[in-house]
Amino acid sequence: MKATARTIALDALIQIEQGGAYSNLTLQKLLQKNKLEDSRDRHLVTELVYGTIQHQRYIDFLLQPFLKKGVDALDQWVKQLLRVSVYQFVKLDRIPSHAVVHEAVEIAKKKGHRGISGMVNGVLRSFLRTPLRSTETIKDDVTRLGMETSHPDWMIKRWVKQFGWEKTKQLCEDNNRPPQVTIRTNTIKDSRAELIEKLQEEGFEVKETTDSPYGIIVQSGGHVVQSKWFEQGYFTIQDESSMLVAPFVDPKPGMVVLDACAAPGGKTTHLAEYMKDEGSVLAVDMHPHKEKLIRTNINRLGLTCIETQTMDARKLPDARQTEYDRILLDAPCSGLGVIRRKPDLKWKKKETDSADIAAIQYDLLVAVSKLLKPGGQLVYSTCTLEEIENQDVVQKFLENEPSFRQIEGEQKLILPQDFGSDGFYMTKLERIGDEQ
Numbered sequence: 120m121k122a123t124a125r126t127i128a129l130d131a132l133i134q135i136e137q138g139g140a141y142s143n144l145t146l147q148k149l150l151q152k153n154k155l156e157d158s159r160d161r162h163l164v165t166e167l168v169y170g171t172i173q174h175q176r177y178i179d180f181l182l183q184p185f186l187k188k189g190v191d192a193l194d195q196w197v198k199q200l201l202r203v204s205v206y207q208f209v210k211l212d213r214i215p216s217h218a219v220v221h222e223a224v225e226i227a228k229k230k231g232h233r234g235i236s237g238m239v240n241g242v243l244r245s246f247l248r249t250p251l252r253s254t255e256t257i258k259d260d261v262t263r264l265g266m267e268t269s270h271p272d273w274m275i276k277r278w279v280k281q282f283g284w285e286k287t288k289q290l291c292e293d294n295n296r297p298p299q300v301t302i303r304t305n306t307i308k309d310s311r312a313e314l315i316e317k318l319q320e321e322g323f324e325v326k327e328t329t330d331s332p333y334g335i336i337v338q339s340g341g342h343v344v345q346s347k348w349f350e351q352g353y354f355t356i357q358d359e360s361s362m363l364v365a366p367f368v369d370p371k372p373g374m375v376v377l378d379a380c381a382a383p384g385g386k387t388t389h390l391a392e393y394m395k396d397e398g399s400v401l402a403v404d405m406h407p408h409k410e411k412l413i414r415t416n417i418n419r420l421g422l423t424c425i426e427t428q429t430m431d432a433r434k435l436p437d438a439r440q441t442e443y444d445r446i447l448l449d450a451p452c453s454g455l456g457v458i459r460r461k462p463d464l465k466w467k468k469k470e471t472d473s474a475d476i477a478a479i480q481y482d483l484l485v486a487v488s489k490l491l492k493p494g495g496q497l498v499y500s501t502c503t504l505e506e507i508e509n510q511d512v513v514q515k516f517l518e519n520e521p522s523f524r525q526i527e528g529e530q531k532l533i534l535p536q537d538f539g540s541d542g543f544y545m546t547k548l549e550r551i552g553d554e555q
């Protein structure tokens with residue numbers, strides 16, 4: 120079967136649900152393998168995959184009455200084919216319904232037998248003849264919000280406890296909006312204002328970010344990695360929340376800095392740029408292939424003060440005698456602040472995952488804290504919103520490590536709705552100096 124936008128989207132949806140890889144990586148791989156000529160087709164694949172996963176729970180709710188044994192009893196590919204078709208019916212105005220049905224039936228004929236294509240045809244046509252099922256009959260507020268915005272109940276309940284109802288509702292709605300494309304100026308090479316001019320000359324429509332003085336929002340003009348200034352190291356693609364971390368760590372030129380969980384190096388390279396490439400930054404990550412990603416970024420940006428190492432950061436105190444002025448622990452986490460970029464997290468993560476990863480985060484924090492100079496500062500950050508992985512980890516650490524204190528006022532929790540960037544947590548700890 121010749122690959123089309125819809126068959127590629129279907130393959131991606133099947134692989135994402137069955138396999139371990141996250142949506143962004145699977146999609147990237149499939150788009151690279153099947154080279155679609157037309158950029159509109161590439162956009163359509165992305166839209167179909169993200170949209171279907173984003174609205175999965177709602178789509179299944181709408182489909183349920185048309186399936187005798189329910190959505191989950193279907194073969195994986197039939198389930199995804201029905202889901203992606205319903206997504207187009209209810210969320211995309213520009214594709215005529217008869218075209219959606221026709222394409223789905225053609226795919227079903229090629230992939231299955233006549234019975235299946237007949238069933239797909241029947242379900243989709245009945246769906247179109249019937250008024251949309253209403254969520255108003257769902258009595259429980261959490262389940263109704265979960266159904267309407269497609270989030271699991273447990274996630275909503277936890278957020279309601281942390282943020283209250285209104286913020287949670289907004290958060291769920293914002294998680295289904297596409298994130299902005301933002302880039303960070305490499306200040307070693309250029310100023311933000313000059314980079315803006317360069318990009319405008321290339322035809323990109325851009326504007327400054329509001330919270331980071333280094334960020335640029337790319338509104339249109341194509342894929343910004345195709346700009347010649349990307350290849351020449353003038354910028355890094357990075358979300359605005361992540362751009363706030365290096366200034367929060369605030370390392371001075373000449374300092375000795377550790378970035379303990381560094382790949383792919385978005386924050387490491389910002390730390391080096393912030394230090395005017397003077398001093399030293401050690402970038403550690405557990406996985407060898409990820410160390411290579413950091414190196415690629417360092418080379419592209421033309422930075423010289425960074426050393427990289429593959430290692431489990433929990434073993435660093437045995438491996439290194441150095442004492443650091445600043446440490447960044449941008450810890451592995453459940454990632455629930457970046458659902459806009461990886462909507463499948465909603466379906467892949469389990470309620471107990473945060474507690475499991477919190478144990479690793481705590482061990483990492485204890486280990487790297489041993490390498491901090493007295494008077495030095497350590498930033499703990501994650502791209503999740505969960506208290507268990509953020510405030511609770513820090514609290515437990517402070518209770519067990521009396522030589523550390525949390526610097527007053529130096530704790531930020533950013534929600535996607537705050538200024539349109541990823542959900543993020545960061546806080547600053549200090550090792551109390553010898554004289555105190």
Ligand SMILES: C[S@@+](CC[C@H](N)C(=O)[O-])C[C@H]1O[C@@H](n2cnc3c(N)ncnc32)[C@H](O)[C@@H]1O
Nearest residue numbers: 380381382383384385386404405431432449451
């Ligand atoms: C949140 S990501 C870091 C993102 C990075 N700071 C950036 O801004 O580009 C967490 C990283 O921690 C790494 N990691 C997980 N466990 C680790 C460990 N025990 N030691 C070192 N790195 C670890 C993962 O491979 C992953 O690359």
